[in-house]
Amino acid sequence: MRRAGRGFTLVELVMVMMIIGILAAVVGPRFFDRKVFDERLFYEESLAAVRYGQKLAVASGCPIRAIVNDAGYSLSYAAPCGGMAQDSPVANPSGGDFAQGNLQEVDVGNPGLNVIFDWLGTATGANTVSFAGNAFSFTVHLGTGFIEATP
Template sequence: MDRFQRGFTIVELILVTVIIGILAAVVGPRFFTKRNFDERFYFEEVLSTVRYAQKLAVASGCYIQVQVSASGAALSYSNDCGAKGSGETVPGDYAVANPQQVKKVGSAPFTVVFNSLGCVSTTEFCPVQGIDELEIGESGFKMKIHRATGFIEVSP
């Protein structure tokens, strides 16, 4: 035998392959379940709904209310805004349904009202401080809305 030969034996290669196979069978499903994707998708839809409500409030000058509950999210007018009555839904019946896989939706119902300045307030003035926080799903997707500025902070 040549003293410069190097490499792995067949036993070592088979052992490593078996260990990788066991890890893939046990750990793999935890990372790739449908529920994780549903939670992330629902969180993104709710985030888009909140951002749309804020932009609609600034553009229309009306108070727009966002309500997120266990059944989904919906937008409505919060005050008498022209011909629109209080509680009337936003044109286009803007609502997001919650898929059945997303069990945990923060402290439902979660409600915020955006004014014409884009901050969270039911008056024409923005509050000095405060944060409204919503957590969706068991993976811990969080959305924080700063009342004074209307800034929407997202993690992770």
Template sequence: MMTSNRGSSRGFTMVELILVIIIAGVLAGVAVPRMLGRTGFDTRGFADQLAATVRFAQKLAVAQHTDVYVRLTASDAMLCYVDATCATLAPGPGGEKPYTVSVPSGVAISPATTLHFDAGGRPVNLAARLDIQVNGSGTHHVFVEQETGYVH
């Protein structure tokens, strides 16, 4: 005679295994597209990096008591001395020359302009608050205030 002792059997039932597979599939279906679409992360990260670069240019102008320019194009931001043509390049925080911050793919800067800080760290020839737009997956703004040069 064969006796069945179900109380001591261990393992998962087929229903439990199927539910776990379904839950894992739903989570993967939601998470994977977000991980593959990096443009949103790149846009926000570059906006933060650009704001830090503009702040550094302002601090460099004050520390070296000279004019510093930030040349913005659709594909990069570069620090330089002397004039807006960037004939004389300014060093970056680690001393690297030229200090250029390249825009990641799928992201662009507008407007293409040159921002000028005087030796006191004040922006020169800004008619109003400068709104630098970082466009990619959405738009992030880097503002430079007209009077003080405050970057946010």
């Protein structure tokens, strides 16, 4: 007697390929939605800018204003200091101004963030900003200047 060969039938292979094709068409785009990545990127850049502004205020002794809103984020001097005029932009370490527009049009919760850090790193002004319909947010605690990010 001949023993049956081991393997898959043509019908089984076609069914598996159809299932994989359906999954690729339905589930695949969810894994490659660029909007989620753009929202997270803008959130992380904004958070890094605010933290840099706080560190710069402590290191230089100059009050630094950090603004995050629908237009983007920016750092500027909150008062005349070290030859810099009030509201003049902070220089980016790689050149240019430390500011970035909201190129991906990420939804930033109103009114946004407008904080001034003093030479001790403590904060005054509005203290919470949310991104992408509250999917991401960070809070600058008044007085202490502690920056709490979620998630």
